[in-house]
Amino acid sequence: MNQIKIYIAGKYTGLPHDEAYTKFALTKMQLMIAGFDEQNIVNPMQLGIAPETDWHEAMHICMSKLRECKAIYIQSDWRDSFGARKEIKLAATLQLPMYWEELGDMSLIAELIATGV
Template sequence: MKKIYISGKITGVPIEQARAKFAEAERILMCSGMDPVNPMKNGLPETASWKEHMVEDIEMLLDCQAILMLSCWRTSKGAKIKKAIAEQMGMEILTFKERNIDQKNSGAIRQS
């Protein structure tokens, strides 16, 4: 089963909104037969520093075969760093098409 790291903007987004967006991507990946890696579940407290989160998240990323970029990634410093790492490591880069959560999963994820 392919492990896919989910990447998108977290800093500056209301925490419940970020959790919901990452949970939706996680659900879709699982329904597509993939093994999602959700950085919102990295085990660190929300009060940990940005740097602490980045170190843990990058360790999680390096254990994956691909990265899924949520639509909000372009405005996230951390997501841009993780995408650059994934590219340099030769990982597959996927993008997530935002859509209604009740729609079918097919077509939600595509290769960049």
Template structure:
């Protein structure tokens, strides 16, 4: 069974095309490494309020084996919460490398 990986990164305050491209690129890379990928941009509608989006995302994150932190995760309150939660729950974290 493929390990499940959740992508964490900055969404709020970004243009949707930029967000979608950034998360999609990461999803493709992770899928090619045999992960079952949870991409927040595919499970949250654009107009969802932040708190509701976080509730949905956290429910997905807690069932994952790994969290993948995009380069900009430290610029996002939501991603910082997700990374901290993953650490507390003993979920492995992979950090995106600059290319």
């Protein structure tokens, strides 16, 4: 089945790299358990962006990857991240479906997967 791509948004800046990596990896794993194929999950921590990369350059890369997606999954710490808030704003502009960790929307993911493209 051809699935849509989903982007994971959440706080990274200000967290220890290992903690952020683990947090995003856990969300990716949850999306896979919910039914997403690994190649259809865009995890910003796995885009090859070095931790020392300039924030603006990193955001440019992330935003371009978000534009390739058809949905966004937002981790509950999004309010603490200027970058995640920018990603949410772009997702709203692109009219992407938004799924919120804090609202328990992981349970709605099966419906998203069923729609495909």
